[in-house]
Amino acid sequence: MPTPSEVPEDRSAVRTLLRLWPYVRPVRLRLFTAAFVAAVASCVGLVIPLVLKWLVDGPVADRDPAGVWLGALYLLLLGIAEAVLFGIRRWLVARPLSRVEADMRADLYRHLQRLPVAFHDRWASGQLLSRGTTDLMLVRLFLAFPLTFLLVNGVTILVGVIIMLLQDWTLGLVILGPGIPVMVMCAVFERRYARITRRAQDQVGDLTTVVEESVLGIRIIKGFGRHRSQARAFRELSETLRGTELAKARLLASIWAVIVTLPELAIGAALVLGTVQVADGHLSAGTLVAFLSTALALRWPVDSIGFLLAMSQEAATATERYFEVMDEQPESAVDRPDGRARPAASRHRPTESKDGGLRFHGVRFRYPDAPSGSPPVLDRIDLHIRPGETMALVGATGSGKTTLTALIPRLYEVTSGRITLDGVDVRAMSREELRSHVAVAFEEPTLFSTTVGDNVLMGAPATAGEQELERALAIAQADFAHALPQGTRTQVGEQGLSLSGGQRQRLALARAVVGSPRFLVLDDPLSALDVHTEAAVEAALRRVLDGTTALVVAHRPSTVLLADRVALLSGGRIAAVGTHQELLHTNAEYAHLMSGDAGDAEDAEYADLMSGDAEDSEEAR
Numbered sequence: 001m002p003t004p005s006e007v008p009e010d011r012s013a014v015r016t017l018l019r020l021w022p023y024v025r026p027v028r029l030r031l032f033t034a035a036f037v038a039a040v041a042s043c044v045g046l047v048i049p050l051v052l053k054w055l056v057d058g059p060v061a062d063r064d065p066a067g068v069w070l071g072a073l074y075l076l077l078l079g080i081a082e083a084v085l086f087g088i089r090r091w092l093v094a095r096p097l098s099r100v101e102a103d104m105r106a107d108l109y110r111h112l113q114r115l116p117v118a119f120h121d122r123w124a125s126g127q128l129l130s131r132g133t134t135d136l137m138l139v140r141l142f143l144a145f146p147l148t149f150l151l152v153n154g155v156t157i158l159v160g161v162i163i164m165l166l167q168d169w170t171l172g173l174v175i176l177g178p179g180i181p182v183m184v185m186c187a188v189f190e191r192r193y194a195r196i197t198r199r200a201q202d203q204v205g206d207l208t209t210v211v212e213e214s215v216l217g218i219r220i221i222k223g224f225g226r227h228r229s230q231a232r233a234f235r236e237l238s239e240t241l242r243g244t245e246l247a248k249a250r251l252l253a254s255i256w257a258v259i260v261t262l263p264e265l266a267i268g269a270a271l272v273l274g275t276v277q278v279a280d281g282h283l284s285a286g287t288l289v290a291f292l293s294t295a296l297a298l299r300w301p302v303d304s305i306g307f308l309l310a311m312s313q314e315a316a317t318a319t320e321r322y323f324e325v326m327d328e329q330p331e332s333a334v335d336r337p338d339g340r341a342r343p344a345a346s347r348h349r350p351t352e353s354k355d356g357g358l359r360f361h362g363v364r365f366r367y368p369d370a371p372s373g374s375p376p377v378l379d380r381i382d383l384h385i386r387p388g389e390t391m392a393l394v395g396a397t398g399s400g401k402t403t404l405t406a407l408i409p410r411l412y413e414v415t416s417g418r419i420t421l422d423g424v425d426v427r428a429m430s431r432e433e434l435r436s437h438v439a440v441a442f443e444e445p446t447l448f449s450t451t452v453g454d455n456v457l458m459g460a461p462a463t464a465g466e467q468e469l470e471r472a473l474a475i476a477q478a479d480f481a482h483a484l485p486q487g488t489r490t491q492v493g494e495q496g497l498s499l500s501g502g503q504r505q506r507l508a509l510a511r512a513v514v515g516s517p518r519f520l521v522l523d524d525p526l527s528a529l530d531v532h533t534e535a536a537v538e539a540a541l542r543r544v545l546d547g548t549t550a551l552v553v554a555h556r557p558s559t560v561l562l563a564d565r566v567a568l569l570s571g572g573r574i575a576a577v578g579t580h581q582e583l584l585h586t587n588a589e590y591a592h593l594m595s596g597d598a599g600d601a602e603d604a605e606y607a608d609l610m611s612g613d614a615e616d617s618e619e620a621r
């Protein structure tokens, strides 16, 4: 499971948080300086009780107004010094920490781009989104406050306790009394809180996924009148999250009650005991005042520990969730050691031998997340597309055509067997090299939020310009682009103009052909076009396909006619290869698949052929 909701028992928050070190390293100097300044500021606060003691036992006892004014001035100066020091701390940490957050976010994004498609199949996008936003914010907050203040408060408490013990060690021991139960409680609290924060943060991820899906699917939700049930599903999830947050708050409240009450009781006890001692003359009034104000000055450092621990736990969980993604293996550039050893020259030499073109050798593939025991989607695929040849790939829906095409640019890795381009295993090339040779147009034409021109030129090397763009638009019959409000500079995609399905498909096709790739893979590229546009695209494509080795997934006879030969994918295997005419007459399944399109004159001929063939296939089964 990518999102384990249970924290392993042996998880150590400290060990997890230490993983942040590489990011914190560049700002360590500022961070430590800031912590030091804060510690000094905090200890300045502890001098105030000592001034009070001097004030009570000296000028106040002697009824000396000038001395009292002087004491008040000291107190004021100390207060100002404390405030200024804390201000400096804030100034020191704010900028570098936003840098840390931005760096971590950039790293996460870069990593997400490099993770294989199989990873993205497995992970909900909301989970990734929440890691890049909420979790990183928690990490920054941790570095800004808890990290510093756990340290600062620790030092302050230590110094304060030493001062108190020096004033009067019996009273000091009374104050220290609750220390051990508080520490035990904190340890118990930590473990429980870790579990519950993990749950809460995972639920934030789930909630983000629902929001994202319903925004993307708004047309379907409205079209089917599902907004109520969608809202209900959302409310349920957000209620669950609220429940978890409330449980968190309850847990925090209970630890806070302990942390606040026990020291308060101890201070009360010390007050009673101290007053008795002053009455007996064993203790000066000034010492008692100093002692109690030190104890009171330590109240905030002690009280805040509950919050600080809670925030640290949340940050540890956030760090854990962040590194769950960062620890995933990105796709490796080259898989085979022999590939790297191969001299570059021999890699590029186009071989006119039997290995030229695009070739599948005994390829077997199953999706990494497919249930174990299920049959592979593709099995023992042997297919040879000769240099310059166009091969159509035909098969029933769900037969694995898209899967097969995705293996060529290595969006997925073959389970076994190999795929070669002009005799070179695709795994022996760097991904950049491979993708410069192969261009793809997918079934689902995706446009990004940028101009039409940029969307198309994405498929070309950086040097490509206006000329290549025009040529590609012409091939894909995407001249409509010139009629858009700002021509090819019109913004499209989610933040721009919405295009029709067929328009998007033609831009995706233009993107595939713009780089004049040696190998072209088209997954049903003309499905959304009307007959006339399709014919025009085909005529233009035929010229491009002349010099290109191409694999074209086709559902319609008209698309198939673009190809020199046709391969039929059935039952995870290439069942037949031949020309359209050959397969029509020899293969019942092919004739059946192609017979849906009744508008074609040729089709009338195989209407009767079909009925006979259908019986054949019944027998074959």
Ligand SMILES: Nc1ncnc2c1ncn2[C@@H]1O[C@H](COP(=O)(O)OP(=O)(O)OP(=O)(O)O)[C@@H](O)[C@H]1O
Pocket (backbone or CB within 6 Å): 121, 367, 369, 370, 377, 395, 396, 397, 398, 399, 400, 401, 402, 403, 404, 443
């Ligand atoms: N990411 C995935 N993870 C697991 N299984 C998948 C994944 N994508 C597709 N499949 C499964 O692989 C099989 C083949 O799917 P594929 O998309 O390759 O079919 P297709 O031939 O392209 O179909 P169509 O003609 O409808 O486009 C299907 O049974 C599908 O459920």
Ligand SMILES: [Mg+2]
Pocket (backbone or CB within 6 Å): 401, 402, 403, 443, 523
């Ligand atoms: Mg498909």
